[in-house]
Amino acid sequence: MKIVGIAGSMNVESSTKKVMQIVLDSAKMEGAEVELIHLAEWPLPLYDARNDASTYPEIVHQFVKKVAEADALVVGSPEYHGTITGALKNSFDFLEGRFLQGKPVAIIGVAGGSMGATNTVNTLQLIFRNLHAYPLPGSPSVSNSYKAFTEDNTLQDERLQERFVNLGKELVWMTKKLK
Numbered sequence: 058m059k060i061v062g063i064a065g066s067m068n069v070e071s072s073t074k075k076v077m078q079i080v081l082d083s084a085k086m087e088g089a090e091v092e093l094i095h096l097a098e099w100p101l102p103l104y105d106a107r108n109d110a111s112t113y114p115e116i117v118h119q120f121v122k123k124v125a126e127a128d129a130l131v132v133g134s135p136e137y138h139g140t141i142t143g144a145l146k147n148s149f150d151f152l153e154g155r156f157l158q159g160k161p162v163a164i165i166g167v168a169g170g171s172m173g174a175t176n177t178v179n180t181l182q183l184i185f186r187n188l189h190a191y192p193l194p195g196s197p198s199v200s201n202s203y204k205a206f207t208e209d210n211t212l213q214d215e216r217l218q219e220r221f222v223n224l225g226k227e228l229v230w231m232t233k234k235l236k
């Protein structure tokens with residue numbers, strides 16, 4: 058089982074990446090093969106609606122191929138102005154529903170503020186329903202991201218840490234059920 062994560066931050070030292078790693082490590086412990094695509098390290102061009110998508114640079118084809126070959130996804134975004142990042146939305150615009158159809162998706166939001174990233178996870182749920190995927194119902198989010206992590210990149214809040222670990226387990230369980 059292949060699980061691909063897409064971290065929607067352009068920040069190399071990303072808190073979103075850290076929390077996604079918790080979920081992916083948990084999925085790996087359950088036997089999945091995991092890979093993280095951190096958009097900060099994947100300089101995708103802007104989607105420009107050209108007629109011939111084959112003329113996009115190679116990195117676009119690699120990105121689409123990894124998503125198409127995945128059995129399930131983990132998708133995380135920092136909350137930017139109450140929603141997902143532009144970089145993440147741009148990456149989705151290269152995708153088509155046929156690459157996501159019937160695949161479970163674990164969704165994660167990360168907010169600098171104290172209210173969590175509710176709008177971000179709701180937006181991701183909508184997008185993945187539109188892409189014919191199965192967003193998992195539990196979509197935990199991190200608040201106060203600048204002080205949420207310990208030095209070893211686990212979450213200070215042990216119950217929240219457990220929710221992200223369980224999300225990885227649930228994703229593997231659901232992927233097996235749907236196969």
Ligand SMILES: Cc1cc2nc3c(=O)[nH]c(=O)nc-3n(C[C@H](O)[C@H](O)[C@H](O)COP(=O)(O)O)c2cc1C
Pocket residue numbers: 066067068070071072073074135136137138139140167168169170171172173202203
């Ligand atoms: C342009 C911009 C807009 C932001 N808007 C919000 C916001 O609406 N709500 C919020 O709680 N945090 C907001 N933040 C803070 C980020 O969500 C927070 O710093 C997050 O941890 C960044 O994730 P990253 O470390 O993975 O890049 C914003 C940050 C930036 C740079």
